[in-house]
Amino acid sequence: MTREEDIKNAVEVLRKGGVILYPTDTVWGIGCDATNAEAVKRVYEIKQRDDSKALICLVDSDARLQRYVRNVPDVAWQLIDSLKDSDSKPTTLILDGAINLAPNLIAEDGSIGMRITQEPFSKELCYRFQKALVSTSANISGEPAAQNYCDIDPRIVEAVDYVCWSRRQEHKPHQPSSIIRLKENGEVNIIRK
Numbered sequence: 644m645t646r647e648e649d650i651k652n653a654v655e656v657l658r659k660g661g662v663i664l665y666p667t668d669t670v671w672g673i674g675c676d677a678t679n680a681e682a683v684k685r686v687y688e689i690k691q692r693d694d695s696k697a698l699i700c701l702v703d704s705d706a707r708l709q710r711y712v713r714n715v716p717d718v719a720w721q722l723i724d725s726l727k728d729s730d731s732k733p734t735t736l737i738l739d740g741a742i743n744l745a746p747n748l749i750a751e752d753g754s755i756g757m758r759i760t761q762e763p764f765s766k767e768l769c770y771r772f773q774k775a776l777v778s779t780s781a782n783i784s785g786e787p788a789a790q791n792y793c794d795i796d797p798r799i800v801e802a803v804d805y806v807c808w809s810r811r812q813e814h815k816p817h818q819p820s821s822i823i824r825l826k827e828n829g830e831v832n833i834i835r836k
Contacts, residue, residue: 649807653768657776663807667762667778668761671788672780674779676772677774679745684747689799690779698778700778701769701778703766703770711742713740714827722734722825734822736756737755737825739827740753741753780819781795782796790815
């Protein structure tokens with residue numbers, strides 16, 4: 644299967660409210676339409692995770708990010724620009740004022756974790772889908788994140804609607820993203836390096 648066909652199949656499933664398993668710019672992820680509350684609920688169920696712990700979203704561009712955050716602070720744009728270098732570690736920004744997303748995806752304080760992916764497969768997937776994509780590590784809550792496809796618990800593989808073919812053969816170390824909390828007032832907190 645070509646990467647193009649793989650992305651087309653994944654997008655079809657996402658548009659129908661399905662849940663996918665896919666390679667990201669960090670570890671393998673469980674994904675769904677970030678605007679579909681039913682699909683988000685299924686992701687929490689698959690992970691056996693409490694839905695009070697917010698999930699993060701992947702987008703393909705600055706413009707797409709602006710659709711989901713009321714006011715992106717200047718410090719966020721500076722950080723995003725500095726991260727566009729391909730050697731930069733993927734970084735998730737937790738931003739205040741989440742909008743246009745499934746309510747069960749947003750933290751109690753109204754914030755959302757967003758990451759602009761530079762990795763070719765997930766970037767193309769987000770671009771073709773034209774919406775934010777939930778991206779949470781493909782593991783049962785409390786277990787280690789799946790760095791490669793071969794690390795994914797079979798229960799997760801069976802629970803999703805589509806498993807992407809791309810990058811399944813990979814066997815190399817991948818790490819979760821850095822996480823930085825940015826407040827609207829410009830305050831910066833590093834949550835995970």
